[in-house]
Amino acid sequence: xxxxxxxxxxxxxxxxxxxxxxxxxxxxxxxxxxxxxxxxxxxxxxxxxxxxxxxxxxxxxxxxxxxxxxxxxxxxxxxxxxxxxxxxxxxxxxxxxxxxxxxxxxxxxxxxxxxxxxxxxxxxxxxxxxxxxxx
Numbered sequence: 001x002x003x004x005x006x007x008x009x010x011x012x013x014x015x016x017x018x019x020x021x022x023x024x025x026x027x028x029x030x031x032x033x034x035x036x037x038x039x040x041x042x043x044x045x046x047x048x049x050x051x052x053x054x055x056x057x058x059x060x061x062x063x064x065x066x067x068x069x070x071x072x073x074x075x076x077x078x079x080x081x082x083x084x085x086x087x088x089x090x091x092x093x094x095x096x097x098x099x100x101x102x103x104x105x106x107x108x109x110x111x112x113x114x115x116x117x118x119x120x121x122x123x124x125x126x127x128x129x130x131x132x133x134x135x
Contacts, residue, residue, distance in 0.1 A: 033076060046097050079106070092118060095116040
């Protein structure tokens with residue numbers, strides 16, 4: 001067997017091994033209960049901003065700290081600390097995906113926050129556009 005073939009086989013095996021390692025380390029969507037059982041691991045949690053709780057963001061005090069409460073799909077509400085500025089239109093989000101780790105004190109420390117905002121095309125706006133085009 002030529003040295004080139006041997007090198008290509010070793011390189012392909014290394015690439016496959018790296019891919020398997022990366023996929024095994026990928027985070028998955030879980031509930032707060034599951035994230036609590038594995039505080040050493042990073043997870044994605046999907047939920048809605050908790051009713052009755054306000055979003056705390058005071059840029060004059062600390063522009064890189066946002067605190068809020070999130071309720072996951074199982075109904076558990078947890079305090080989330082996000083060490084970044086509050087995302088735009090955060091309170092209008094339909095759903096929020098947080099990526100991070102659960103801390104021992106029952107607080108979720110988010111490294112990323114992704115929001116799913118309501119559609120900017122509301123049905124009444126579509127009706128107004130349709131009636132204007134009929135004229």
